[in-house]
Amino acid sequence: MNNQRGLYGKYIVRKREGKTDPNADYRVLRIDADPAAEAAWRYYGRCISYKNPELAQDIEDETATGAILKPGWKMPEPPSETCARCGNPINQPFAVHTGEGWYLCWECKDECGHGEYEMIDAWPFVENYATGRDLEAVGFRVV
Numbered sequence: 001m002n003n004q005r006g007l008y009g010k011y012i013v014r015k016r017e018g019k020t021d022p023n024a025d026y027r028v029l030r031i032d033a034d035p036a037a038e039a040a041w042r043y044y045g046r047c048i049s050y051k052n053p054e055l056a057q058d059i060e061d062e063t064a065t066g067a068i069l070k071p072g073w074k075m076p077e078p079p080s081e082t083c084a085r086c087g088n089p090i091n092q093p094f095a096v097h098t099g100e101g102w103y104l105c106w107e108c109k110d111e112c113g114h115g116e117y118e119m120i121d122a123w124p125f126v127e128n129y130a131t132g133r134d135l136e137a138v139g140f141r142v143v
Contacts, residue, residue: 031063038063042129050099060131067130070123075139079118083108093120094141095132102130104140111141 013026020026029037045059078091088108096103104120124130124138132142 039129042131046097046101046129047099049097060133063131066137067125067127067134069138070126073122073124073138075124076120076122078106081118083110083112086110086112088112090118092141093139094143095135096143097132102135104135107141 011028013028014020029041031038031041041059042063045056045063049056075093078089078093081090082088083090086108088110090106090108092107092109092111094105094107094111096105104123106118106120125134135142
């Protein structure tokens with residue numbers, strides 16, 4: 001079978017519970033056999049993280065295959081600053097997903113939430129995407 005045909009009616013979609021809307025536009029992604037489909041599915045999970053955090057977490061858990069670390073990547077040196085609120089060094093790496101991507105930065109060791117964060121520009125992975133689990137594996141606290 002030719003897999004390069006473009007969009008066509010390859011699948012019939014039926015709901016497990018309730019009725020399938022005959023006027024709806026359903027799509028099927030085969031994430032176990034197509035890396036681009038898996039990437040699209042992971043991206044969808046990130047996009048819906050604020051609207052449906054439980055589904056977003058399920059998608060992340062299901063597809064956490066492990067991003068590939070850049071050869072030779074090491075955690076950058078933290079800034080030589082102290083937290084204005086608690087006085088502790090700002091030396092703990094953490095990551096926040098904004099819905100559009102990861103924000104990597106430093107926070108104080110007490111995680112007091114003061115908000116004086118310095119961004120980390122050194123993305124650790126070969127891919128442009130990663131899961132929270134991937135970031136935890138290289139030393140980030142994921143928020």
